[in-house]
Amino acid sequence: MAPGVTIQPKLRGVVAQAEPELPDRADALCAQEPIHIPGSIQPHGVLLMADPARGMAIVAASENAGILSEGTASNTLIGLSVGAVLGEEFAATLAGLAAAGDMPGEAPWETGLTLPGGAFEVASHTGDGMVLIELERVAPRDEQEALSATRALQRAIARLRGAGGRLEDLARVTVEGIRFFTGYERVLIYRFDRDWHGETLAEDMVEDWDQSLAGLHFPASDIPAQARELYRRSLIRWVPSRDAEPMALLRDPIWDSSMAPEKPIDMSFCRLRSLSPVHLQYHRNMGVDGSMSLSILHEGQLWGLVVCHHRQPHRPSPGQRAAASALTDAFALRIGGAERMMAEEARRADNGRLSELLAHMAEAEDVSSALTAGSVTIASLFGCTGAAVVRQGRVETLGVAPPEAEVLRLAAWLRARGAEEIFHADHLPEDFPEWAPHAATASGVLAVFLADREDMILWFRPEEPHLVSWGGNPHKAVEPESGSVMPRQSFDRWVEERHGYARPWAEWELEIAATLRHAITEVVIRSLSRIAELNERLRQSQKMEAVGQLTGGIAHDFNNLLAGIIGSLELLRSRVAQGRFTELDRYLGAATTSANRAAALTHRLLAFSRRQTLDPRPTDVNRLVTSMEELIRRTVGPAIHVETVMSGGLWPALCDANQLENALLNLSINARDAMPDGGRLTIEAVNGWLDESYARQHHDVAPGQYVAVSVTDTGTGMPPEVIARAFDPFFTTKPLGQGTGLGLSMVYGFAKQSNGYVRIYSEAGQGTTVRLYLPRSTEGEDAERDGVKEVASVLAPEGGTVLVVDDEPVVRMLVGEVLRELGYGVVEANDGVQGLRAAEAMPRIDLLVTDVGLPNGMNGRQLADALRARRAGLKVLFITGYAENAALGNGVLEPGMQVMTKPFAMDALTSKIRAMI
Numbered sequence: 001m002a003p004g005v006t007i008q009p010k011l012r013g014v015v016a017q018a019e020p021e022l023p024d025r026a027d028a029l030c031a032q033e034p035i036h037i038p039g040s041i042q043p044h045g046v047l048l049m050a051d052p053a054r055g056m057a058i059v060a061a062s063e064n065a066g067i068l069s070e071g072t073a074s075n076t077l078i079g080l081s082v083g084a085v086l087g088e089e090f091a092a093t094l095a096g097l098a099a100a101g102d103m104p105g106e107a108p109w110e111t112g113l114t115l116p117g118g119a120f121e122v123a124s125h126t127g128d129g130m131v132l133i134e135l136e137r138v139a140p141r142d143e144q145e146a147l148s149a150t151r152a153l154q155r156a157i158a159r160l161r162g163a164g165g166r167l168e169d170l171a172r173v174t175v176e177g178i179r180f181f182t183g184y185e186r187v188l189i190y191r192f193d194r195d196w197h198g199e200t201l202a203e204d205m206v207e208d209w210d211q212s213l214a215g216l217h218f219p220a221s222d223i224p225a226q227a228r229e230l231y232r233r234s235l236i237r238w239v240p241s242r243d244a245e246p247m248a249l250l251r252d253p254i255w256d257s258s259m260a261p262e263k264p265i266d267m268s269f270c271r272l273r274s275l276s277p278v279h280l281q282y283h284r285n286m287g288v289d290g291s292m293s294l295s296i297l298h299e300g301q302l303w304g305l306v307v308c309h310h311r312q313p314h315r316p317s318p319g320q321r322a323a324a325s326a327l328t329d330a331f332a333l334r335i336g337g338a339e340r341m342m343a344e345e346a347r348r349a350d351n352g353r354l355s356e357l358l359a360h361m362a363e364a365e366d367v368s369s370a371l372t373a374g375s376v377t378i379a380s381l382f383g384c385t386g387a388a389v390v391r392q393g394r395v396e397t398l399g400v401a402p403p404e405a406e407v408l409r410l411a412a413w414l415r416a417r418g419a420e421e422i423f424h425a426d427h428l429p430e431d432f433p434e435w436a437p438h439a440a441t442a443s444g445v446l447a448v449f450l451a452d453r454e455d456m457i458l459w460f461r462p463e464e465p466h467l468v469s470w471g472g473n474p475h476k477a478v479e480p481e482s483g484s485v486m487p488r489q490s491f492d493r494w495v496e497e498r499h500g501y502a503r504p505w506a507e508w509e510l511e512i513a514a515t516l517r518h519a520i521t522e523v524v525i526r527s528l529s530r531i532a533e534l535n536e537r538l539r540q541s542q543k544m545e546a547v548g549q550l551t552g553g554i555a556h557d558f559n560n561l562l563a564g565i566i567g568s569l570e571l572l573r574s575r576v577a578q579g580r581f582t583e584l585d586r587y588l589g590a591a592t593t594s595a596n597r598a599a600a601l602t603h604r605l606l607a608f609s610r611r612q613t614l615d616p617r618p619t620d621v622n623r624l625v626t627s628m629e630e631l632i633r634r635t636v637g638p639a640i641h642v643e644t645v646m647s648g649g650l651w652p653a654l655c656d657a658n659q660l661e662n663a664l665l666n667l668s669i670n671a672r673d674a675m676p677d678g679g680r681l682t683i684e685a686v687n688g689w690l691d692e693s694y695a696r697q698h699h700d701v702a703p704g705q706y707v708a709v710s711v712t713d714t715g716t717g718m719p720p721e722v723i724a725r726a727f728d729p730f731f732t733t734k735p736l737g738q739g740t741g742l743g744l745s746m747v748y749g750f751a752k753q754s755n756g757y758v759r760i761y762s763e764a765g766q767g768t769t770v771r772l773y774l775p776r777s778t779e780g781e782d783a784e785r786d787g788v789k790e791v792a793s794v795l796a797p798e799g800g801t802v803l804v805v806d807d808e809p810v811v812r813m814l815v816g817e818v819l820r821e822l823g824y825g826v827v828e829a830n831d832g833v834q835g836l837r838a839a840e841a842m843p844r845i846d847l848l849v850t851d852v853g854l855p856n857g858m859n860g861r862q863l864a865d866a867l868r869a870r871r872a873g874l875k876v877l878f879i880t881g882y883a884e885n886a887a888l889g890n891g892v893l894e895p896g897m898q899v900m901t902k903p904f905a906m907d908a909l910t911s912k913i914r915a916m917i
Contacts, residue, residue, distance in 0.1 A: 039264055040246035042239065044315060045272040046120075046135040047249065048082070049265060052098050056082040056091055056131070059252040060265060067117045068135065078252045082133070086113060086122075094124055098131050105269025106233040112138070121318045128266045136272070139317065146319020152181035153323040157330050165341035171202035174306070174331040178324045179204045182316045184292065184308035188213055189331075191304035196220035196228065201304070209311070211287065222282075223305075231295045232302040234269050236325055238292035241313035242283045246274040290314030292321070294328045298335045306331075347508045353380045354512055358519055369696035371457065371520075372396045378457055378516075382509050386442065386460040393454075401460055402438045410435065411456055414447055422513060423447045424505040426461070439463050444502025446509070448517040457516070461502035565594045599903045615899060616754060618652040618777035619660065621685045621707055628661055632668045632683075639678030640671075647686045653707040654777035655754045660709075663747045667711040667770050670744070674715030674768060682712045688773065701757055705776040712769040718762040726760055747772070800846035800917055801825040805835040805863060806879070807855050811902070815849055815879070818909055824917075832858030839867055845874060846917050852880035864897070875916050879904070 041047045041062050049060040058080055065074040068085060083091030090113060097103045108125035119138040124131060156177030163169045171189045179187040186205035190198045198218040205212065223231070231237075249265060267273045283291060290310035296303045306328050308316075316324070356376040371378045371389050379387040379398040386401035390411045395404040402410075413432055414423055424446045429436040435445075444461030568591035575583055625644055633642050653660075664683065671681050688708040695703040718726065727748040747770070751758040755775050762768035802824045806812045809830070816826045827842060829835040832854045839845060848867060850860040858866075864876045878899040893899060898916060900909065 040248050040274045041134075041267070041270065041272040042274055043244045043247050044136065044240050047247075047267075047270065047272055048077070048085070048133040048135070049249075050082045050094075050131045050133065052095065052129070052131060056095050057252075058082060058085065059130070060249050062247040062249055064247050065250075067137070068115050068120070070116045075250050078250060082131075086115065086133070090122075094131060094133075097124075098126055101126070103131070108134075108269070123271060125269055127269060130265075132265075132267070132270060134270060134272050136318070142317040142319060145317040146322070149181040149317075149320045149323035152177065153326055156180070156327050160327070160330055160334065165338050167335070167338040168202060170331060170334050170338055172204070174327055175202050175204040177327050178306060178308065181323050182292070182308060182320045184290070184310050184314060184316075185209060186213075186309040188307050188309075189296070189304060190218070190307050192228075192302065196223075196225075198222065198304070228302055230268055231293075231305070232297065234271075235295040235297070235328075236292070236321060237271060238290075238316065238321065239275060239280075239283075240290050240315035242275075242280045242289050242291070244313075287311055292316060292324070294325055296328060296332050296335075298332055303332070303335060347512075350381050350509070350512055354516060357381075357516070369693075372398055373693050373696055378459070381512065381516075382446070382459055382461075382505070383503075384444075384446075384459040384461050388458045388460075389455075390458070391450075391455045399460075400441050400462075402442055406435075406438060407458065410445070410458070411447075414449075414456065415453055421449050421517065422510060424510060426502045426504045427463075427500045429500065439500060443500060444505065446505050446513060448513050450517065451521040457513075457520075459513075463500055463502050565591045565598075568594070595903070615656050615658075615893060616654050617657065618779045619655055619657045620650075621653050621660070621709060621774075622646040622650050624657055624660060625664070625683055625685060625709075628664060632665065632681075635665065636668055636672040636681060640675055641678075641680045643680065643682045645682060645684040647684075649687070650685055651687050651705065651707055652777040652779070653709075653774040654779075655756075655774045656750075659750050659754075660772075660774070663750050663772065664709070664711065666744070666747055670770075671711060671713035671715060671768070674713055674717075679714040679767075682710075684710045684712070686710075687776075690773070701773075702755070706756065706773040707776060709772045709774065710769055711771075712767065714767045717764045717766045717768055718760070719764045723760050723762060727758075744770075801827065801842060801844050802847045802849060802913075803827050803829065803835060803839060803842065803845050805829045805832065805848070805850040805854065805860065807831055807851060807853075811851070811879070814906070815909065818906055819849075819913065822910065822913065831856045832860070832863040835863050836866060839870075845871060847913065848874060848876045849913075850876065850878060852878050877912060877916060 043064060045062075046065050046068060047060075047062040048058050048065060050056045051059045058077055061074050061077050063074055065077050066072045068077075077085055081091065082094060090111075094109070097109055103109050103125045105125045105127055108123040110121070110123045113120050113122050113135070117137075120135040121138055122133060122135050124133045126132070156173065159173045159177065160170060163173045175187040175189055178184075186203065186209060188203040188205075189201045191201045192198055197220050200213050200216050203212060203214040251265075283289070286309070288309045288311065290313050292308040294306040296305060306324070308324075353376050357371070357378070357380075377387070377398055378389070381387075384399070386397065386399035388398070388401050388407045389396045390407065393408075395407045397404060397407065401407065410432070413434075417423065424444075425431065426444045427439075428443060428445045429439050435442070439462075441462050442460035443463035446459040447456050449456050568587040572584060572587040572591070575581070575587070625646065629642065629644055636642060668681060668683075675681075686708050688706045690701060690703050690706060692703050695701045726744050748758055751772055751774070756773045758773070759771050760768065761771065800823075802819050804812055804815050804819070804826055805828075806815070807830050812828050812830070816828055819826045824846070827838050829838045832850075833856055835848075835850065836858075845867070848864060850863055852860040854860055854863065860878055860880070864874075864878075868874050868876075873896060876897045878897065879902060880899065898912060900912060
């Protein structure tokens with residue numbers, strides 16, 4: 001194997017390249033070489049040139065033109081009319097066609113003539129205002145060969161029809177057919193790539209020729225640009241013998257003197273023209289004597305060549321040449337279908353994936369998740385190895401893709417290129433050098449811009465290094481003195497390794513990308529915007545409906561509770577006025593019971609609205625559930641079997657333990673009511689990790705680590721329409737009077753306020769699972785939970801001073817009375833500003849008791865922080881009926897701070913104060 005060198009191919013992106021840059025200086029020189037010897041033709045034919053302006057007088061003739069009139073000297077024909085030499089009927093038809101412009105070089109007029117010198121095939125065309133007439137003697141065997149070739153052509157076309165759709169099979173049938181009826185020793189089909197390098201697609205040859213060209217590539221300079229353009233317009237060329245002496249053209253002196261004598265006769269479209277010495281030398285070096293080539297046109301462009309070789313002189317008859325042309329045209333007609341078939345299977349598969357992707361997008365609420373999540377994603381298309389979505393300044397990558405920062409740099413470069421909607425390249429680093437470090441994984445890039453050009457989708461393909469076997473060294477030598485190209489001496493295999501190219505993007509892949517772009521920009525984004533608008537309206541409507549349910553439910557329940565309180569107090573006043581003191585405890589108990597029920601209802605409302613005051617601490621869920629197991633058993637009754645499944649290594653959850661107990665008790669009661677005939681209740685706690693993909697599919701979920709607490713029953717279950725409303729306030733399926741409809745609402749509010757969430761999994765008749773996801777705590781479990789009972793008998797220290805701040809006078813009065821009974825001095829203030837002023841006059845403060853929601857611009861937390869800045873370690877007890885998490889430092893209390901929720905019992909307040917001071 002000869003040592004290789006690396007070719008740096010030119011980028012082929014969205015803008016079509018004209019003539020690509022060629023490998024070396026010799027290629028440029030090849031483009032300057034003449035493609036035939038000016039002023040001469042091959043000796044097996046005759047050329048006449050006539051001037052229509054002079055009555056079709058012959059103004060030039062080849063040296064052998066005398067054979068037309070049985071040995072007449074050629075120069076004696078110059079000046080004669082075409083009619084005098086070739087017949088008046090032929091001349092009249094020729095003149096008419098020339099005048100009408102019906103004989104271009106690409107489509108000459110062909111006919112046959114019988115002259116004194118014998119039978120001739122004639123081809124005539126116009127060029128530079130002249131008429132060029134080529135005559136080729138017909139051999140006695142030509143008619144029989146034409147008949148045989150016609151029959152062979154019919155069989156070859158039948159084989160071509162039955163060859164299937166693979167391009168290689170069609171090419172093989174074509175070369176076998178042409179070799180059979182032309183008699184050449186080797187026939188090959190030579191296909192051009194986009195850089196005009198040639199590749200042998202199929203070859204058929206005799207067994208005793210050792211030199212095979214199968215699988216070889218040939219550089220673009222072998223057939224320079226001017227030759228390719230000529231081959232596109234003139235479809236057949238043949239050389240019976242490479243070493244035959246060319247016939248010079250004799251010119252009319254009168255025509256030379258009247259025209260520019262230095263101007264050569266344009267023989268570009270002459271089939272008999274002599275080839276250039278370089279071309280003929282190539283044939284010598286290859287061992288080729290007779291040759292023929294036919295152009296393969298596809299969609300009006302030069303696609304490739306049929307090349308015929310013979311090691312001795314060889315002249316195919318006109319009939320054989322016609323048959324070869326017909327079979328070449330038949331092959332050309334099959335190219336489009338074959339190339340489409342090669343891509344059709346991959347296209348069908350990608351179209352199927354596109355359909356799945358579009359269906360997924362139609363159900364999605366977010367474009368990025370629709371493209372990157374699920375069984376089919378953008379990375380499933382085009383056989384790419386990686387993909388990325390750039391949306392709203394963020395990058396979502398899939399598969400093997402460059403880092404996000406590099407993708408953003410590429411996106412910025414693509415935006416700066418211009419207004420194109422789709423960009424593709426199979427060797428991006430050549431045009432964007434900064435991309436070179438990523439060529440191994442993403443040399444090929446396909447990008448589609450979305451509506452505003454800020455967002456885009458990208459696909460990546462790695463480079464595919466591959467070996468190219470050239471037919472000899474593609475870098476031709478140049479003659480040092482003349483600067484002309486030296487013919488290649490060897491056609492042995494010359495192997496090179498090409499780097500940097502990824503597999504090219506096919507046209508159908510670009511079409512699918514365009515379809516996806518249209519779907520996203522014109523359909524999905526607009527539809528999602530409309531859906532978002534409608535969802536917002538629906539949420540607003542549902543919110544108003546919920547508010548109506550909420551206010552109606554509150555009015556109903558509070559009217560009942562207030563009736564009990566007011567009625568009891570009225571009877572209490574009446575009995576005191578009557579002096580009947582024996583029944584007072586009865587009425588006091590009734591009023592207290594109604595007030596406590598109102599307090600419980602308020603707590604549930606706060607939980608539903610996510611405004612209850614929480615004390616989140618690291619909580620051992622295993623221990624909490626175990627401690628509640630007996631309570632839950634007594635609550636649900638003996639007909640229901642209670643089972644707890646606790647996980648080893650369970651993380652601590654960051655939540656309010658008391659509220660978690662309430663939530664589990666509520667869920668257990670709901671499960672009991674769903675199993676009127678008994679069943680199984682299972683409480684389970686496990687560790688859970690919710691990733692980015694899950695979070696994108698559930699917009700109310702943040703990715704991260706959670707403790708999942710599940711309550712599962714084997715009861716009646718819930719249909720989808722009930723699940724959809726289960727968390728609505730006052731919604732219940734229980735009979736009238738058997739439920740408030742706030743139980744699940746409280747659970748939902750607790751979960752959301754704890755930065756977690758809750759899910760219901762249920763089917764009618766199949767039972768229900770309610771799963772609470774509570775965030776994992778990164779701290780150790782708090783050893784001193786609120787659940788630890790304070791010792792009520794602890795005596796309060798004497799002489800302490802407490803500052804009480806609340807805007808409600810009755811609350812200030814009650815708290816003050818409790819403190820005074822405990823032996824503390826009390827200073828009262830009705831807002832934060834007065835509290836600060838009072839504190840300035842107090843030499844000692846043992847405890848600050850303050851409401852959180854205070855008027856006049858300073859809330860209770862701000863007051864506590866201000867006083868702690870002056871009195872480090874000041875103990876604070878917050879009392880509140882409504883508190884934002886933000887007011888308490890996002891729900892986290894600092895050391896020395898406690899909280900109580902209004903309303904509260906006075907003995908509970910007493911115990912809390914004794915424990916704190």
